[in-house]
Structures are given as structure tokens and as C-alpha cells.
Amino acid sequence: MATSCVLGTNTKVMDSISQLQEKVNTIATIAFTTIGTLQWDAPESPPITQKPDPYWLRISIPIRTQL
Numbered sequence: 001m002a003t004s005c006v007l008g009t010n011t012k013v014m015d016s017i018s019q020l021q022e023k024v025n026t027i028a029t030i031a032f033t034t035i036g037t038l039q040w041d042a043p044e045s046p047p048i049t050q051k052p053d054p055y056w057l058r059i060s061i062p063i064r065t066q067l
Helices: 002-041
Strands: none
Touching: none
16 A cells, blocks of 8 residues: 555656656747847847957966975
8 A cells, every 4th residue: 555655656757857848948948939039030240250258367366486
């Protein structure tokens, strides 16, 4: 009797997880479709002619020579 109760609860949990996964997939499909449409309809940007200066190259890290 206890085994069927555990299996029934386990099945309910799996059904809930499956429903949640379906909802997540639906939201992901809508999001990716929206982003793809925005990219498709966006005007073309001019090419970058100059490489940006990364911030981390401007940071100087002091090096200790003596302990």
C-alpha cells in the first residue's frame, strides 16, 4: 500500500515537472522569436573601424617584489 502511495506522489511530481518544462519551452520560444524578429527588422549598423579599448587593459595591478 505504501509503495503505490509513493508511486502516485512520484507520478504527480513528474507530471508537474513536465508541465513546468512545457511552459518554460513556450516562454523560451516566444522570447527567441521576438529577439529574432527584432534583429531581422533592425537597420544595419555601420562596421566598426576602430577596436574598442577594453577596460581591463587600463587597470594597473601592482606587483609585489618582496614578501
